[in-house]
Structure formats: C-alpha cells, structure tokens
Amino acid sequence: MNKYHQLTREERYCITGLQSAGLSQAAIARHMGRAASTISRELRRNRTTHDGRYRAEKAQKYASARRRRARRRSWYSALQWQTVEALLRKKWSPEQISAVLRQKAVCRMSHETIYRYILRDKREGGTLYKHMRIMTKVCRKRYAGKDSRGVLAGKRHISERGAAIEQRQQLGHWEGDTVIG
Structure with a gap:
C-alpha cells in the first residue's frame, strides 16, 4: 500500500x-x-x-x-527553553538570544519564535513579558487591504505643483531654502 x-x-x-x-x-x-x-x-x-x-x-x-x-510537538527541548527563559530574565532581547544561541550552536531559533513563546506564556498567566525591556504590540497580519506603510496621506506628486512655484519667485519655492548652510 x-x-x-x-x-x-x-x-x-x-x-x-x-x-x-x-x-x-x-x-x-x-x-x-x-x-x-x-x-x-x-x-x-x-x-x-x-x-x-x-x-x-x-x-x-x-x-x-x-x-x-492539531497539537504539534515543540522543535525545541525543555532545556533549550530554560536557557531562553534564563536569558530573558537577564533582560536580554529575543534578537540577542537568537543570535547567541545560533553563535554557540545550541539551536537555531528565530526571535519571532521567542516573542511567540513570551506571548503564549503571558496568556497562560506567566511573567516572562515583565522581563522584557520593550514589549512591542502584537503584530497583525496584513492580508487584506492596500499597504500604506511609508505613504503620506494627501501628498501630491511633484508634477501637480502650481505654475507660480515653477517660477520660484517666493521664499520656500527653492529646495535649498530649508538647508542650513
């Protein structure tokens, strides 16, 4: 078969x-x-x-x-997670922990995995998140909608500027006006 x-x-x-x-x-x-x-x-x-x-x-x-x-078993042993927890308690960032684990050939664990572990621990009533220097907001997946990161709302393209600006008669119409010499 x-x-x-x-x-x-x-x-x-x-x-x-x-x-x-x-x-x-x-x-x-x-x-x-x-x-x-x-x-x-x-x-x-x-x-x-x-x-x-x-x-x-x-x-x-x-x-x-x-x-x-479906429950999937962890890729990492309890000892590896204990190492991560010990470093978190020393106020190490997940990025630092990930780099050190990789450098010392302990395991290859991404910083995102460590963040997920911390958030899961927090949901279950743990205190690992309190050892973080900065705990960023939970990331959201951007499946739907247009990506607006790096785009200024209401910004006009340079080709849409008025004719008076093209003549550069007033202060502020030159690009170099705001540069301190």
Whole structure:
C-alpha cells in the first residue's frame, strides 16, 4: 500500500459524487484507489451536524480546522527553553538570544519564535513579558487591504505643483531654502 496522505478537496468532491450515485463505501474506495477504512473514517468524521449528510465543502472546512487545531510537538527541548527563559530574565532581547544561541550552536531559533513563546506564556498567566525591556504590540497580519506603510496621506506628486512655484519667485519655492548652510 502507498504511504498515507490526506484526502484532497477534489477527492472529497469525488466521494460526494460517488455517494450520490449510490455507490457503497467499499466501491468508492476501490474507484478512488483508497483503503475502505479511509473512506469510512472520512464519512464518519466529516458529516454535517444538522442533517448528518456528507458534503465535500463542509468536510474540507472541518478537516482544515482540525489540522489548524492539531497539537504539534515543540522543535525545541525543555532545556533549550530554560536557557531562553534564563536569558530573558537577564533582560536580554529575543534578537540577542537568537543570535547567541545560533553563535554557540545550541539551536537555531528565530526571535519571532521567542516573542511567540513570551506571548503564549503571558496568556497562560506567566511573567516572562515583565522581563522584557520593550514589549512591542502584537503584530497583525496584513492580508487584506492596500499597504500604506511609508505613504503620506494627501501628498501630491511633484508634477501637480502650481505654475507660480515653477517660477520660484517666493521664499520656500527653492529646495535649498530649508538647508542650513
């Protein structure tokens, strides 16, 4: 048997179609080249709550949500986290800690990982955040909207300046007016 891999969205739609055509779970499994237990588990886990039927779109949402909630083990040992905590208590910044850990070949841990660890500790009632010299605001992801960083609101382009400015008759129309000599 092939190595296990999760069902794709297309396979879920295929299951819905074959089920509505009246095929049994075993027949669907044979048609898709999957184990019957895989199809059975998929149908049992991902049926809708209000009527108990299997719908591919809902099944995909349920599976994605489960994957997001899945606990993943930490890449770092308890000893490595103790080292990080000890350095944080000495008022070291996450950037400094990350650089030292990398330099001493202890582990390769990014400063963002350390910030996430501190914030998780704070949510759980810990006090690591109190040892930070500066705790920046929690970053937000900018998925939607236009990126406005570095853009001044209401600023006109230089080509839109008036004709009087082009003649440079008044104080302030020269670029060098504000330069101290």
